[in-house]
Amino acid sequence: MDNKKLMIIDGSSLLHRAFYALPLLTTKEGVYTNGVYGFLTMLYRIKEEYDPGYICVAFDKKGPTFRHKEYKEYKGTRDKSPTELAQQFPIIRETLNAMNIVVLEMDEYEADDIAGTLAKMGESQGLETILVTGDKDYLQLATDNTKVLITRKGITELEIFDRAKIEEVYGITPAQLIDLKGLMGDKSDNIPGVPGIGEKTGLKLIKEFKNIEGVYENIDNISGKKLKENLIENETIAYLSRRLGEIITNVPLDSDIEGLKTREPDFEELLKIYESFEFKSLISKIPSEYSQIEEVLDFDIEHNDITSEDFSRVVDLIEKKNKFAFKFLIDNWNYIEDSILAVAIKVEGEPTFYIDLKDSLGSFIESFKDVFQSEKIEKLGYSLKDDIIVLFRLHIQIENYIFDPKIAQYLINPSQSEYSINNLSQEYINYYGIDEEALLGKGKKKKNFNDITEEERRVYLSYMLQVTFKLEDVMMDILRKQNMEELYKNVENPLIEVLANMEYIGFKIDKEELISLGEKYSNEIETLTSEIYELSEVEFNINSPKQMGEILFDKLELPVIKKTKTGYSTNVEVLEKLQGKHPIIDKILRYRQIVKLKSTYIDGYLNLINPKNGRIHSSFNQTITTTGRISSTEPNLQNIPIRTEDGKMIRKAFVASDENHILVDADYSQIELRVLAHISKDEKMIEAFKEKIDIHSKTASEVFHVPLNEVTPTLRSNAKAVNFGIVYGISDYGLSRDLNISRKEAKEYIDNYLENYKGIRKFMVDIVEEGKENGFVETLLHRRRYIPELQAKNFNVRSFGERIAMNTPIQGSAADIIKMAMVEVYDALKTRGLKSKLILQVHDELIIETIKEELDDVKSIMKDIMESAIKLDVPLKVDIEVGDSWYDTH
Structure with missing residues (x-):
C-alpha cells in the first residue's frame, strides 16, 4: 500500500450539517444546492489537508435497520428531511461518482456501521484511519490509529479526536462511551436510556464502575434514592440502549480496502456537473486543460x-x-x-x-x-x-x-x-x-x-x-x-449616474442639533437607569439580556413568556406582553428605545459627517434588494424611525445648505395600492382612486359593512393594516399580531377583503400559478424575480414563496416607477441648467435641495414628472412639502 491513510466520510451527516449551516442556495432553475456545495467545499479541504490514499463516503439507506427491529421507536421522533434537503442526496451521489469516490450503503445498516467496519479493516491492515462526521457517536471508534474529525460551527471548523483526546475530555475510554450512551440515551435517535441520567451523572457512574455491568453489580453502593430506583426499574432499557447506540464493526461488506484507493476524477463529467449546478468557485479545482479555457x-x-x-x-x-x-x-x-x-x-x-x-x-x-x-x-x-x-x-x-x-x-x-x-x-x-x-x-x-x-x-x-x-x-x-433591455437602458443604467450624484453631493447636517438631541437622550438615559435600579432594588447591566432576565423573572418573579438556550428571553415582544404587570417594564422599553436612537442615529451620524463640507454621504446600493428597491448604507437613511416623535426629531438635523436653499420633498401617495389596483384590474379599487375617495375609509366601509360616512378612525386604521398587509402577503397570524386581535377575527377581515375586492383575489391566485409555471414573476417593466420556493414541498417554504409571488409585482413595480421618476427628474434639472440637486430617495419620496429662486420650477418638475412616470389605470398622486429641514417637510 502506497499511502497509509484511509478516509471514511459520513455522507448523510455531512450533507445534513452543510444544508443547515449554509443559507438556501438555488440554481436559476430553482434546484437547491447549498448542502451539496457545503459538502464539496469541506471534502476538498480535508482531502487537501490529509491526502488520503483510500477514501469512501458512507450513506444511510432508506428503510428500517436492525435497530428498528429491536426497538421500533428508534429514531421515531425525527422529522422527515425537508424536500429542499432530500433532493440534494442524488446530486451529491452523482458528483461523488464523477469524482471516482466509492459510495457505500447497505440495507439494514447505517452509515456509522459501514464506517466502523471499514475502520476496523483498515486498522488491521496498518492504515491510519480518519472518520469525518458531525455525529459524536463515532467517538466510540477512536483508537491510537483511528481518528474522528467532528464538524463544528456548521462545517467551518473541525475538531480531531483520538483515544488520548477522548480520555482527556471525558475521562473514560472510547469503548466506555457506548456504556455511557446506554445510561443516558440519545434524544436525537430516540434511544430511551435511564430516566434522570444525563451526561454528568452517567460519566460519574462509568468512571466509578467501568461499564453498565459494573453499575448493576454495585447497585447497592449507588447513592441517591431516586437514581437507584430509576436504574433498577430500567435495567433492561439500559442494556437495550447500549445495543442501539453501539456501532457494529462486522458488517458483511462487498468492498475491500483496495477497492477504495483514491483515483483521479472524471474531470470532464465533473465540469459538466459544476457548470450545471452553478458551482463557479469549484470549477477552479478542475485542471484548465479539461475546460479548454x-x-x-x-x-x-x-x-x-x-x-x-x-x-x-x-x-x-x-x-x-x-x-x-x-x-x-x-x-x-x-x-x-x-x-x-x-x-x-x-x-x-x-x-x-x-x-x-x-x-x-x-x-x-x-x-x-x-x-x-x-x-x-x-x-x-x-x-x-x-x-x-x-x-x-x-x-x-x-x-x-x-x-x-x-x-x-x-x-x-x-x-x-x-x-x-x-x-x-x-x-x-x-x-x-x-x-x-x-x-x-x-x-x-x-x-x-x-x-x-x-x-x-x-x-x-x-x-x-x-x-x-x-x-x-x-x-x-x-x-x-428576457424582455429587460428597455428596463436596463432606460432605468437601471441611467440611474447609476443619478445615485453617484446623490452620493457625491450628500445631505447637509446641523451638527449642533444632533449634539443637542444627544445630550437630551443622555440625560433621559441617566434618569431611566436610576429609576430602573430603584424599581429592581439592585444595580445591574441593563444592556445584558441575561442579567435583565434574572431581575425580571427570578427577583421580581414576573411570568416567564419565553426561554432561550442561554436563559430567559427579554426581547421587545416579551417585554410588550409584560406591560402592566410591573412599572419597570415601561422604563426598560423606553430605555432601549432611547439607547438605540442615541447610539445608532446620533453617535453614528456624528461620526459620518464629512469634516470638509459638513455633509453626510450615504451609499446608495442598486444591486442589494431582490424587489428592485434602492437601499442605503453608511448610514442607512431609509430606516430612521418615523412612527415616534423621537425618531422624527432626528430628521431636524438634516437641513438645507444655507439661507439660499430649501428642501422640497415629493412623496408618492399610496403608490403600492395604486399599482395593486392597476395590476389586479379590481373595479372597486380603481373606482375609489379615480373618484378620489380615501382608500382606507373605502376599504373599511366594504370590509366592516358600515356606510362610508360612519367609518371611525379605528376602523380606518384597521382597514389600512389590511390594505398594506395584502400588499405584503400578510397571513391571518401576522394581521392578528399587528392589530392585537384574534386570528379568527383577522381571518374574517382578510376573507371579507378578498370577497369585496374580487379582482385582487383573482390576481393573488393567478400570480402564484404564473410563478409556479414560469419559475419567476415580473413587474410592470418586466423586472424578474425567480421563486424556487414555490416548488418546495415544505409548507412554510412554499407559503413564503407564495407571499413573494404576490408582493413582488406590486413592490417591484413601485420601485421601478420611483426609479423612472428619479432618472427623469435628474435629467430635467440637468438639461434646464438648474442648480437645484436631487439629494435623497427614501422609499416613495424624493428630496431636492432647491435654490429658492428655482422653487416653483422644481415643484412643477417633480409633480409633472412623478405623476406621469408611467400610465396606470388609476392616477398617480404626489404630495409636495417644503421646509428648511427634513423634519419640516413632513
Missing part, C-alpha cells in the same frame, strides 16, 4: 504604463474606435474623499493603458475630459457608480456610458449574493481569473489597492476591463431575450 478565450492580459506624453495617442485610439472601458483606483474605499491613485483605460484590440495619476492628474483631465464628455463615444465599466463619483470630483460630466456588467447581472439574477467581476467572468466566459477577495482579503483585514504591488493593480485592472468588454454582447443578449 486558454484555447477558447486566448485570454492574454496585456497592459502598458503610459505617461502624459502618450495621452494624445490614447485619445486618438479612443476617438477612432468611439468606445472604451475605464476604471479608477483610489487609495482606500471612500470614492468621495480618498486620493486618486491611477486609472486604467481599455480600447478594444489594444493593451490596457495604465496611468499613474499621482503626479499627472491635471494633464489627464486636460487630455481626457472631452472623450469622457463626448456624447458620441461609448463608455463601459464595472461598478461604474464609483468611477462616476471620481469624475464628478474632477469636474467631468460623463456622457454616453452604456454598459456595467454588475447592473446587468442584477437584472438577470437579482437573488445573487455578490457580483464580483471574477464570478461574472466565470459564469459567462468560462474564465476563472483574478479573485478580488483572494487579492485583497476580506473583513477587518481587507487590504486596499494601495497595499498591493503596482504590478498586481495593473494586471487586475487589465483583467477587469477585458472581461467587461467580453461580457457586453452576451449579457445584453440575455436581457433582450
Whole structure:
C-alpha cells in the first residue's frame, strides 16, 4: 500500500450539517444546492489537508435497520428531511461518482456501521484511519490509529479526536462511551436510556464502575434514592440502549480496502456537473486543460504604463474606435474623499493603458475630459457608480456610458449574493481569473489597492476591463431575450449616474442639533437607569439580556413568556406582553428605545459627517434588494424611525445648505395600492382612486359593512393594516399580531377583503400559478424575480414563496416607477441648467435641495414628472412639502 491513510466520510451527516449551516442556495432553475456545495467545499479541504490514499463516503439507506427491529421507536421522533434537503442526496451521489469516490450503503445498516467496519479493516491492515462526521457517536471508534474529525460551527471548523483526546475530555475510554450512551440515551435517535441520567451523572457512574455491568453489580453502593430506583426499574432499557447506540464493526461488506484507493476524477463529467449546478468557485479545482479555457478565450492580459506624453495617442485610439472601458483606483474605499491613485483605460484590440495619476492628474483631465464628455463615444465599466463619483470630483460630466456588467447581472439574477467581476467572468466566459477577495482579503483585514504591488493593480485592472468588454454582447443578449433591455437602458443604467450624484453631493447636517438631541437622550438615559435600579432594588447591566432576565423573572418573579438556550428571553415582544404587570417594564422599553436612537442615529451620524463640507454621504446600493428597491448604507437613511416623535426629531438635523436653499420633498401617495389596483384590474379599487375617495375609509366601509360616512378612525386604521398587509402577503397570524386581535377575527377581515375586492383575489391566485409555471414573476417593466420556493414541498417554504409571488409585482413595480421618476427628474434639472440637486430617495419620496429662486420650477418638475412616470389605470398622486429641514417637510 502506497499511502497509509484511509478516509471514511459520513455522507448523510455531512450533507445534513452543510444544508443547515449554509443559507438556501438555488440554481436559476430553482434546484437547491447549498448542502451539496457545503459538502464539496469541506471534502476538498480535508482531502487537501490529509491526502488520503483510500477514501469512501458512507450513506444511510432508506428503510428500517436492525435497530428498528429491536426497538421500533428508534429514531421515531425525527422529522422527515425537508424536500429542499432530500433532493440534494442524488446530486451529491452523482458528483461523488464523477469524482471516482466509492459510495457505500447497505440495507439494514447505517452509515456509522459501514464506517466502523471499514475502520476496523483498515486498522488491521496498518492504515491510519480518519472518520469525518458531525455525529459524536463515532467517538466510540477512536483508537491510537483511528481518528474522528467532528464538524463544528456548521462545517467551518473541525475538531480531531483520538483515544488520548477522548480520555482527556471525558475521562473514560472510547469503548466506555457506548456504556455511557446506554445510561443516558440519545434524544436525537430516540434511544430511551435511564430516566434522570444525563451526561454528568452517567460519566460519574462509568468512571466509578467501568461499564453498565459494573453499575448493576454495585447497585447497592449507588447513592441517591431516586437514581437507584430509576436504574433498577430500567435495567433492561439500559442494556437495550447500549445495543442501539453501539456501532457494529462486522458488517458483511462487498468492498475491500483496495477497492477504495483514491483515483483521479472524471474531470470532464465533473465540469459538466459544476457548470450545471452553478458551482463557479469549484470549477477552479478542475485542471484548465479539461475546460479548454486558454484555447477558447486566448485570454492574454496585456497592459502598458503610459505617461502624459502618450495621452494624445490614447485619445486618438479612443476617438477612432468611439468606445472604451475605464476604471479608477483610489487609495482606500471612500470614492468621495480618498486620493486618486491611477486609472486604467481599455480600447478594444489594444493593451490596457495604465496611468499613474499621482503626479499627472491635471494633464489627464486636460487630455481626457472631452472623450469622457463626448456624447458620441461609448463608455463601459464595472461598478461604474464609483468611477462616476471620481469624475464628478474632477469636474467631468460623463456622457454616453452604456454598459456595467454588475447592473446587468442584477437584472438577470437579482437573488445573487455578490457580483464580483471574477464570478461574472466565470459564469459567462468560462474564465476563472483574478479573485478580488483572494487579492485583497476580506473583513477587518481587507487590504486596499494601495497595499498591493503596482504590478498586481495593473494586471487586475487589465483583467477587469477585458472581461467587461467580453461580457457586453452576451449579457445584453440575455436581457433582450428576457424582455429587460428597455428596463436596463432606460432605468437601471441611467440611474447609476443619478445615485453617484446623490452620493457625491450628500445631505447637509446641523451638527449642533444632533449634539443637542444627544445630550437630551443622555440625560433621559441617566434618569431611566436610576429609576430602573430603584424599581429592581439592585444595580445591574441593563444592556445584558441575561442579567435583565434574572431581575425580571427570578427577583421580581414576573411570568416567564419565553426561554432561550442561554436563559430567559427579554426581547421587545416579551417585554410588550409584560406591560402592566410591573412599572419597570415601561422604563426598560423606553430605555432601549432611547439607547438605540442615541447610539445608532446620533453617535453614528456624528461620526459620518464629512469634516470638509459638513455633509453626510450615504451609499446608495442598486444591486442589494431582490424587489428592485434602492437601499442605503453608511448610514442607512431609509430606516430612521418615523412612527415616534423621537425618531422624527432626528430628521431636524438634516437641513438645507444655507439661507439660499430649501428642501422640497415629493412623496408618492399610496403608490403600492395604486399599482395593486392597476395590476389586479379590481373595479372597486380603481373606482375609489379615480373618484378620489380615501382608500382606507373605502376599504373599511366594504370590509366592516358600515356606510362610508360612519367609518371611525379605528376602523380606518384597521382597514389600512389590511390594505398594506395584502400588499405584503400578510397571513391571518401576522394581521392578528399587528392589530392585537384574534386570528379568527383577522381571518374574517382578510376573507371579507378578498370577497369585496374580487379582482385582487383573482390576481393573488393567478400570480402564484404564473410563478409556479414560469419559475419567476415580473413587474410592470418586466423586472424578474425567480421563486424556487414555490416548488418546495415544505409548507412554510412554499407559503413564503407564495407571499413573494404576490408582493413582488406590486413592490417591484413601485420601485421601478420611483426609479423612472428619479432618472427623469435628474435629467430635467440637468438639461434646464438648474442648480437645484436631487439629494435623497427614501422609499416613495424624493428630496431636492432647491435654490429658492428655482422653487416653483422644481415643484412643477417633480409633480409633472412623478405623476406621469408611467400610465396606470388609476392616477398617480404626489404630495409636495417644503421646509428648511427634513423634519419640516413632513
